[in-house]
Amino acid sequence: MPTGKVKWFEPAKGFGFLVTDDGQEVYLHASALEDGVTSVRGGARMEFGIAQGRKGAQALSARLLDEMPSVARAKRKPADEQAILVEDLIKLLDGISNGLRRGRYPEKAQGAKIAAVLRAVADDLDA
Structure with missing residues (x-):
């Protein structure tokens, strides 16, 4: 063939x-x-x-x-560095959840930055 x-x-x-x-x-x-x-x-x-x-x-x-190797996978951070980012992200989200429990959303600019960080971490995990 x-x-x-x-x-x-x-x-x-x-x-x-x-x-x-x-x-x-x-x-x-x-x-x-x-x-x-x-x-x-x-x-x-x-x-x-x-x-x-x-x-x-x-x-x-x-x-x-x-299969061709994934470019995203080749460029993503080592697992130990990613673990630190995820831990920091958990702390950040915990702070946001406390504000949400009090009926307050984050400011628009802060919300956009948090969303960008979430997307970047998700992309690294999904690669």
């Missing part, structure tokens, strides 16, 4: 393109992906069959060989 890399794949549209090791572009539809796989990242290596469709080469039975 031929192998190649994902050139790009748009999960919302359900298709993308592969480039074989010899440089041929091949159409990849989401239905050709193996069971349980709904999306692939650009650069991921795949093994697939090729059939000629109406508009050219089309991938059949595409199987993921290796």
Whole structure:
């Protein structure tokens, strides 16, 4: 079976393109992906069959060989540093909850900063 890399794949549209090791572009539809796989990242290596469709080469039975490493995961902080941030965030949220119990929301600017910190920590955890 031929192998190649994902050139790009748009999960919302359900298709993308592969480039074989010899440089041929091949159409990849989401239905050709193996069971349980709904999306692939650009650069991921795949093994697939090729059939000629109406508009050219089309991938059949595409199987993921290796996923591209996550850029976000590579850039996230080490776990011991992240633990300190989470502990500080817990203290911050505890202070906010005390104000909320008294019927007071944080000021808009402070709320926006807290939300940004929450998103950043969540992104690091989700990577």
